[in-house]
Amino acid sequence: MHLLYNVRIQQLPGNDDLSIPERMSESAAGFDLQAAVMDETVLEPGERVLIPTGIALEMPEELEAQVRPRSGLALKHGITLLNSPGTIDSDYRGEVKVILHNHGQEPFSIRRGERIAQLVFQELPKVRITQARELSATERGSGGFGHTGK
Numbered sequence: 001m002h003l004l005y006n007v008r009i010q011q012l013p014g015n016d017d018l019s020i021p022e023r024m025s026e027s028a029a030g031f032d033l034q035a036a037v038m039d040e041t042v043l044e045p046g047e048r049v050l051i052p053t054g055i056a057l058e059m060p061e062e063l064e065a066q067v068r069p070r071s072g073l074a075l076k077h078g079i080t081l082l083n084s085p086g087t088i089d090s091d092y093r094g095e096v097k098v099i100l101h102n103h104g105q106e107p108f109s110i111r112r113g114e115r116i117a118q119l120v121f122q123e124l125p126k127v128r129i130t131q132a133r134e135l136s137a138t139e140r141g142s143g144g145f146g147h148t149g150k
């Protein structure tokens with residue numbers, strides 16, 4: 001059975017014209033985030049920009065929220081997130097923002113209300129870090145970064 005977590009969303013002042021993040025279908029993993037830009041913003045090829053979303057979140061500490069790109073924007077326009085996935089900590093009460101990056105060849109224009117990214121909530125395991133002198137042996141050992149070939 002799935003656990004149900006209660007996440008509170010505050011629409012920040014001046015953003016009543018936007019809707020709170022919504023899923024486009026009942027089982028969609030992501031809640032779409034809208035651009036809360038005041039004026040149309042143009043993202044030139046190779047440029048990055050911090051886009052406000054007009055919302056702040058309050059979620060249980062067992063959760064994090066990830067800001068992820070929308071595949072349609074990535075495929076059609078080369079628009080993605082520079083820090084994908086962005087991490088929203090459960091104790092963060094500031095505005096959720098999105099670092100968009102234009103990998104495409106054309107300028108990309110962002111208008112107020114456009115769905116630019118999505119939020120996916122994840123459960124976080126409890127982790128305690130301890131310092132160790134030695135680590136257990138494994139078959140892989142320190143092999144990585146493609147050591148098994150293509």
Ligand SMILES: O=c1ccn([C@H]2C[C@H](O)[C@@H](COP(=O)(O)OP(=O)(O)OP(=O)(O)O)O2)c(=O)[nH]1
Binds near residue numbers: 085089095
């Ligand atoms: O795409 C993102 C990434 C982060 N944040 C907000 C929420 C997050 O809780 C906070 C800090 O993010 P992160 O830990 O990634 O940034 P940092 O560079 O380590 O900053 P800090 O020192 O403030 O933790 O910034 C966003 O709104 N969007």
